[in-house]
Amino acid sequence: NITACYRAGTSPSEPFDVWPYAEALFRYLVRNKYNQNLGRKFKITFEGCAEDHSALRIHDIGFWAATRELNGEIERGFRVYLGGGLGSTPHLAQLYTEFLPAGEIFNLAASILRLFDRYGERKARMKARMKFLIQSLGWDDFVAALDEERTRVGPIRLADHLPDRRGSNSKPIGPNGLKLLHRGTADPEFRSWVRDSVIEHKHEGFRGVHVRLKLGDITSARARALADVARRFSSNQLRVSIGQNIYLPWVREERLLDLHRTLKRIELGDSGVDTVADVTTCPGSDTCRLGIASAKGLGSAISDAFDGHLAAYRELARSLKIKISGCPNGCAQHTVANIGFHAAALSHDGRTVPAHLLSLGGQTTPASAQIAHLIGKFPAKNCIKLIETLLRLYEEERLDAEEFNSFVARVGEKRLKELLEPFRSVPSFEEDRSFYQDYGHENERFAVRQGIKGECAGSTVAESVPSIDHAGEWLAQAAAFIYHKEYEQAMLTAYEAAAAAARVLLYQRLVDPFTADEALWEFENLFVISGQTNGAWERISSRFIELKGYEANENTAREILNEAKEFVDYCTNFPS
Numbered sequence: 352n353i354t355a356c357y358r359a360g361t362s363p364s365e366p367f368d369v370w371p372y373a374e375a376l377f378r379y380l381v382r383n384k385y386n387q388n389l390g391r392k393f394k395i396t397f398e399g400c401a402e403d404h405s406a407l408r409i410h411d412i413g414f415w416a417a418t419r420e421l422n423g424e425i426e427r428g429f430r431v432y433l434g435g436g437l438g439s440t441p442h443l444a445q446l447y448t449e450f451l452p453a454g455e456i457f458n459l460a461a462s463i464l465r466l467f468d469r470y471g472e473r474k475a476r477m478k479a480r481m482k483f484l485i486q487s488l489g490w491d492d493f494v495a496a497l498d499e500e501r502t503r504v505g506p507i508r509l510a511d512h513l514p515d516r517r518g519s520n521s522k523p524i525g526p527n528g529l530k531l532l533h534r535g536t537a538d539p540e541f542r543s544w545v546r547d548s549v550i551e552h553k554h555e556g557f558r559g560v561h562v563r564l565k566l567g568d569i570t571s572a573r574a575r576a577l578a579d580v581a582r583r584f585s586s587n588q589l590r591v592s593i594g595q596n597i598y599l600p601w602v603r604e605e606r607l608l609d610l611h612r613t614l615k616r617i618e619l620g621d622s623g624v625d626t627v628a629d630v631t632t633c634p635g636s637d638t639c640r641l642g643i644a645s646a647k648g649l650g651s652a653i654s655d656a657f658d659g660h661l662a663a664y665r666e667l668a669r670s671l672k673i674k675i676s677g678c679p680n681g682c683a684q685h686t687v688a689n690i691g692f693h694a695a696a697l698s699h700d701g702r703t704v705p706a707h708l709l710s711l712g713g714q715t716t717p718a719s720a721q722i723a724h725l726i727g728k729f730p731a732k733n734c735i736k737l738i739e740t741l742l743r744l745y746e747e748e749r750l751d752a753e754e755f756n757s758f759v760a761r762v763g764e765k766r767l768k769e770l771l772e773p774f775r776s777v778p779s780f781e782e783d784r785s786f787y788q789d790y791g792h793e794n795e796r797f798a799v800r801q802g803i804k805g806e807c808a809g810s811t812v813a814e815s816v817p818s819i820d821h822a823g824e825w826l827a828q829a830a831a832f833i834y835h836k837e838y839e840q841a842m843l844t845a846y847e848a849a850a851a852a853a854r855v856l857l858y859q860r861l862v863d864p865f866t867a868d869e870a871l872w873e874f875e876n877l878f879v880i881s882g883q884t885n886g887a888w889e890r891i892s893s894r895f896i897e898l899k900g901y902e903a904n905e906n907t908a909r910e911i912l913n914e915a916k917e918f919v920d921y922c923t924n925f926p927s
């Protein structure tokens with residue numbers, strides 16, 4: 352899975368076009384024996400611009416274009432980051448080298464894939480990403496193993512795989528100034544569209560143009576019409592941007608007015624692209640089997656709010672990114688958004704309430720990338736009020752030109768949590784029924800679907816707050832199974848008891864694992880590896896998986912039940 356910056360070949364800030372290198376690596380790796388049997392997915396991206404348009408540091412391998420002077424010649428290469436990934440345990444990729452000569456990218460990629468193939472996890476699915484391999488080996492040992500592997504793999508010629516396009520932009524052309532006002536019009540709508548959608552180009556006389564797709568959606572009829580627009584206005588080319596919009600890379604400046612009129616005719620001429628109103632969402636519960644609540648419903652409501660009562664904040668918050676995922680898997684990349692939400696559920700008055708976990712302060716800019724901080728869980732109906740409250744505070748208290756993420760860091764989690772605390776409460780059903788309905792699904796009773804399996808994870812989250820009593824009930828049930836000589840059931844039930852106890856502590860950290868396996872793994876991750884158990888319960892997740900896998904008989908059932916009891920006791924007494 353290889354991507355490149357959607358502005359490649361057109362950006363005035365790129366030292367060279369990265370597209371041919373991405374294409375060459377793609378050709379080299381397709382059907383390559385090194386990656387036919389990996390434990391799980393592997394993502395590579397190439398960025399050329401000075402700014403980040405490809406979320407470089409959340410990829411397994413991120414190549415960022417760089418040059419250096421060598422013997423009077425300009426040499427092309429890449430700054431390389433390794434081991435990033437999102438999901439419920441997000442990691443930022445770490446810097447492997449400041450400069451990897453372009454001719455060595457195949458050697459590096461092949462060596463990493465060989466390591467991942469050899470040492471990467473295969474049984475526990477949620478651990479089968481390179482970020483966990485790096486975590487388990489430790490960064491220094493991983494780099495040492497990689498360097499050794501690179502020597503073993505040896506040189507692989509890049510020139511054999513480079514497509515013809517290489518060199519088409521070999522003469523660097525300086526940036527050309529962007530004229531915000533088109534000579535032919537003073538129409539405010541056109542000016543606003545130009546301001547938001549049209550960007551500078553590497554080549555004189557051209558512009559890059561974004562076409563806004565609200566929430567990333569487009570109908571088939573409009574897609575056909577847009578293909579025609581690309582043929583007429585952009586040399587037959589269009590690209591999909593990481594912000595779920597379309598980019599027309601080769602538009603002549605004098606055709607902008609005509610292009611805007613054409614886009615308006617097919618209802619794709621809206622301004623606001625890449626601004627705070629351009630919310631990113633995953634499919635959420637509307638079409639994804641794993642979705643808990645409607646990400647698109649909330650995204651649409653937030654976007655509308657910036658056209659309505661939040662319009663006063665549009666300029667202040669112009670560059671902020673709001674992203675919403677329908678579950679903790681994070682397909683909308685909410686953990687690297689300035690304001691991120693992921694869907695969950697709350698129980699109130701015996702009913703289920705759609706909710707979202709708010710995280711603040713994430714970004715992917717390579718030099719200052721950071722994972723957002725989790726602030727808390729709120730009913731879905733209060734999410735727009737959260738945004739309004741945060742923006743009001745930002746407006747009132749920011750220092751000169753202080754960016755939102757710096758502001759969030761300065762104000763601190765404690766104060767933000769206190770400020771937002773009133774929005775955690777849920778009114779009774781009689782008081783306000785709208786809290787019990789999801790955005791986009793008004794007049795429907797909200798419910799979390801149970802037991803659904805899918806690509807990204809297992810069953811959906813539990814509806815109720817985990818309690819240690821629940822773990823105790825599983826233990827009693829397991830003991831009853833042993834009494835009735837149903838040993839296999841007893842072992843599975845004891846395993847669930849341990850997971851239920853882990854969930855209690857995880858819930859206090861706002862982590863809501865999907866499955867029992869994941870609960871034990873997250874416990875190991877957050878409590879054991881972090882040192883909070885002082886060495887107790889090392890490798891707990893693999894230990895319980897091992898116990899569960901024993902041949903079922905009375906002895907093995909009692910063994911897992913005893914360990915589960917011990918673990919439940921441990922969690923009961925764990926200082927909160």
Ligand code: SF4
Pocket residue numbers: 633634635636639640641642643676677678679680681682683807
């Ligand atoms: S798995 Fe979760 S985050 Fe990914 S698309 Fe589905 S609901 Fe969204």
